[in-house]
Amino acid sequence: MNNNDIIIIGGGLGGLTTGALLAKEGRKVTILEKNNIVGGGLQNFTRKGILFDTGMHMLGGFRPGQTLYRICQHLGIMQKLKLQRVDSDCMDEIYYASNHTIYRVAEGKAGFVESFATHFPHQRAQLQRYVDAIYELADEIDLFNLRPTGDGIPLHSERFMWSADEFIAHYIDDEQLRDVLAYMNPMYGAYRATRQPMFMPLSAHFTSTEPTALWVAHSNWPRP
Numbered sequence: 001m002n003n004n005d006i007i008i009i010g011g012g013l014g015g016l017t018t019g020a021l022l023a024k025e026g027r028k029v030t031i032l033e034k035n036n037i038v039g040g041g042l043q044n045f046t047r048k049g050i051l052f053d054t055g056m057h058m059l060g061g062f063r064p065g066q067t068l069y070r071i072c073q074h075l076g077i078m079q080k081l082k083l084q085r086v087d088s089d090c091m092d093e094i095y096y097a098s099n100h101t102i103y104r105v106a107e108g109k110a111g112f113v114e115s116f117a118t119h120f121p122h123q124r125a126q127l128q129r130y131v132d133a134i135y136e137l138a139d140e141i142d143l144f145n146l147r148p149t150g151d152g153i154p155l156h157s158e159r160f161m162w163s164a165d166e167f168i169a170h171y172i173d174d175e176q177l178r179d180v181l182a183y184m185n186p187m188y189g190a191y192r193a194t195r196q197p198m199f200m201p202l203s204a205h206f207t208s209t210e211p212t213a214l215w216v217a218h219s220n221w222p223r224p
């Protein structure tokens with residue numbers, strides 16, 4: 001092993017992408033994965049001929065010029081991905097069991113606001129401010145925007161560290177809408193008591209409010 005060698009622990013998307021980037025820079029990379037299949041949280045399986053995702057099913061940032069597009073282009077894998085656009089009028093469907101309501105979330109910033117404002121017209125202005133604030137938070141993250149980082153520890157606004165529930169409650173008055181907007185938070189282990197910082201689910205919100213593309217996970221990775 002020499003100074004150019006890198007060992008990465010964990011063969012999820014983070015480890016694999018980091019490894020690929022470093023290898024492209026000429027480093028000798030070894031990725032150690034404890035499971036017998038790589039991919040981490042991104043997996044799929046078939047039951048009775050139907051393909052299921054274990055979790056990850058949708059990725060944002062794949063329009064030309066956007067972050068993931070640029071990374072995949074840089075790695076030379078963009079053309080190999082089987083991408084399919086999400087339905088522009090419904091990129092997510094949320095079933096709210098308490099009142100048996102289905103919320104269909106349209107793509108894009110304006111679509112996101114409109115989808116919820118249809119059900120909560122008195123919260124239209126609040127929704128707009130909420131989405132704008134999410135974009136502002138996302139803009140604080142150099143990596144999201146593929147900007148070079150400074151030398152020091154990045155400084156963030158105070159609200160960057162607010163918990164997800166604090167953040168939502170700051171912008172949204174309606175209790176039920178607060179609940180609905182938190183629909184992605186459980187996948188990050190965020191519930192009220194944990195006070196999960198907003199930046200954790202931010203990526204999901206950021207993804208969901210961007211004009212996006214659905215990656216149907218047709219993985220060719222070897223199965224155990």
Ligand SMILES: Cc1cc2nc3c(=O)[nH]c(=O)nc-3n(C[C@H](O)[C@H](O)[C@H](O)COP(=O)(O)OP(=O)(O)OC[C@H]3O[C@@H](n4cnc5c(N)ncnc54)[C@H](O)[C@@H]3O)c2cc1C
Binds near residue numbers: 015035040042057188
């Ligand atoms: C239900 C659900 C739905 C999701 N949906 C989406 C979505 O639609 N779109 C989206 O963009 N994101 C989604 N996400 C988030 C996404 O899955 C994660 O952000 C992403 O998979 C994280 O990748 P990672 O490499 O950081 O971690 P992981 O995928 O968790 O990979 C970590 C890897 O490290 C390995 N490992 C851990 N410890 C060790 C060790 N000691 N030695 C060796 N190996 C080790 C693990 O086995 C694993 O393979 C979803 C998450 C969940 C839970």
